[in-house]
Amino acid sequence: MDGIHDVGGKQGYGAIDVDEVDLYKTGKAFHHDWEAREWGISRCARTPDITIDWWRHCRELIAPVDYLSRPYFDTWAQTDFATYIDGGFFTLDEVCSGHSNSDNNPFDEVPPKPMSKADAVIADSQKAFRFDAVINDQPIFTIGDRVITNKHGHSGHTRLPQYARNCIGKIHALNGAHVFPDLSAQGKQTHQHLYSVVFETGELWPDTANKHDKVFLDLWESYLCAK
Amino acid sequence: MDGIHDVGGKQGYGAIDVDEVDLYKTGKAFHHDWEAREWGISRCARTPDITIDWWRHCRELIAPVDYLSRPYFDTWAQTDFATYIDGGFFTLDEVCSGHSNSDNNPFDEVPPKPMSKADAVIADSQKAFRFDAVINDQPIFTIGDRVITNKHGHSGHTRLPQYARNCIGKIHALNGAHVFPDLSAQGKQTHQHLYSVVFETGELWPDTANKHDKVFLDLWESYLCAK
Amino acid sequence: MVEFNAKKVAEVHQHLHSHLPSDSALRVKALETLLVEKGLINPESIDAWIEAYTEDIGPKRGAHIVAKAWCDPDFKQRLVQDAPSAIDELDYLGNATGHLKVIENTASVHNLVVCTLCSCYPFSILGIAPAWYKAEAYRSRAVRDPRGVLAEFGVQISDDIEVRVWDSTAELRYLVLPQRPSDTEALGEDELASLVTRNSMIGTDRELVKKDEVKV
């Protein structure tokens, strides 16, 4: 999707807030309580069948002005609402009224038991998800191969940014076969070889000051052709 | 400039307000009085040395959220402020205070005389500006030639949209030599041959439904190479 | 003098974002006040331009051009070959029409006009552009999904009709010449002009109808 989220190389976004306080140095992690709540919600909500790629795509589908102007974790909350509605957990009416209209618990089990901080720390370590798998196909490319990226994206979720399309790079590393996001965002789990590909900045931006600096992207096999 | 203004083909902007009333059918031209004032200001303000391309570039430089969320003529007003400040007519202090700090009239003449509606209608007919000129260079391309557009833009003002970069098209028409906007936006008046170039939609968007529909763009010679 | 300093202007926009009133009417009022105080503008002239674009200059000019082209084959030929000269015969040449092109719809071709990079529009013959024409939804989609855009406007285009989208990237401006509605041989120029919708001259309308017919 050629959406507002694909900001790499786009111009006009102004200065970086380099003076932001490192909150962890002050014993905090969040600027606002509601950010902390949203983080906690995102960590412990049970959302079966949702893939990370579908969730990301739902965030990309937020209207451009909202995407750019609402705080980061606010867009997480909106994405959660959207995915819960799409998944049939909430109705739009319930969201508008702010309350559940039915006793229908989509789960058969009782509500989850409370976790302690220690439980959360352990649970976090169990979230070291892996996205790779052994597949029968051998990788097409090997380290050092010259490749060119696809010229076009498509209307769905994809992880080849616009700025790196139709660009020549070199295979820097093979990372095994990983879940392919374009299909995972449609609920279809397939795997493709994933490469780290290195591009000279001069290939990406001819008017750059240092043409031999490098940009590395992790790209799936179907994003690439031999060059 | 790969800015927020370059929206051709971008996705996620939602539905078109097709139910908007045709104001002229109701005897009006503007939704709001302030829009009418801004239009009138833009018609009769005297801004020597400003080129249309520089003004357009100043509008492109509005922060993305403002560009997308503020009403159209509001962004004209903001662009006017910016160009008057850049041109030395206003100071930022004057803009913030809302009043002129000095009696310094940048013009030697007296303030302009009032115009009547009839004067405005005549003045409008005198605004049929032409941007073409006879130049010594012959056009490189002729009707029917296959061309490929530049792969890259640059950080300044340019009129080759992102969606039509590195795409193959055909010369549809020659339009003489026109002021080159990329340099005009820097105050430098040069002319280049301007072509109408036709692209099949399948070349621009492979996933389009009707690949043989056409998109026409008016492009300057230095945006194009023979293919 | 103008500095053409883009970096400075980007910073100025940040200041304006913080210091201008948020209300659009107040912003424009502030602009007018400063221009008047500086002697750069006469407020009565602003009124005059508003009246000119409300009463005299607008899509009725475009509709007149279209109706005349339907009635007068010689005019139509001049219009398609050299639109600025042809509309100058009617005193309609003006702001943004110095390089006008007229593009003709036929039974097998439909034309649609957009400006993806800003909102270029042939002011002197169509007046002030509708808000949708200037909005990102139309500008982004017209070049990528013109048939979807047309469907949203209620215009169904069969597969055998070629859609041509004109992105106004230079100083050329485009006026669509819609097809004359059927069964209008008896009508005069003025009556015909009254059938021409603004959208049909941009390309977001296609089948014009006689006044007494109900559009389906």
Added chain:
Amino acid sequence: MVEFNAKKVAEVHQHLHSHLPSDSALRVKALETLLVEKGLINPESIDAWIEAYTEDIGPKRGAHIVAKAWCDPDFKQRLVQDAPSAIDELDYLGNATGHLKVIENTASVHNLVVCTLCSCYPFSILGIAPAWYKAEAYRSRAVRDPRGVLAEFGVQISDDIEVRVWDSTAELRYLVLPQRPSDTEALGEDELASLVTRNSMIGTDRELVKKDEVKV
């Protein structure tokens, strides 16, 4: 069940734009309320996760990894070769670090990490990302003008140093291993860890300094 219906979700977002409260705190409160009423979440568990990411999980883990790599060449070798296993030795493997890569700064190479498409970040070792990392200004510029970005952070990179930008487009995550500050041979792991800034592990800081030195 999940429909994976993008068109529907785009429309849902329009409804949410109109119907959700504008205030972020109220939005999140509404989400929590519904999840609790549906029995999908236990509010005490939310507290637990907040505490975990405030007190236990954060950049001090990353700093520990870096300091250990400086002190223990065998650990450093394992870290560069297979970062998930190496950090698992410290019980730091977790959310978003299942495919961690550690990229080493040298006298001739500087590394910078970004996620242009969203804001991917190695949560289990760096905690919550700073706001600038998630903002469009950083995400857009890091890949196009990394030296300009670094200069904005006060980091001057001489021309003979190669800048490498890592755009986290897949599930690989990146931790920059900064260079050990000079004159720190006498320091232990804990003291060394206290010198490691969060930004240095993202790449927006480069020259770390001993505590008693004033950074110019």
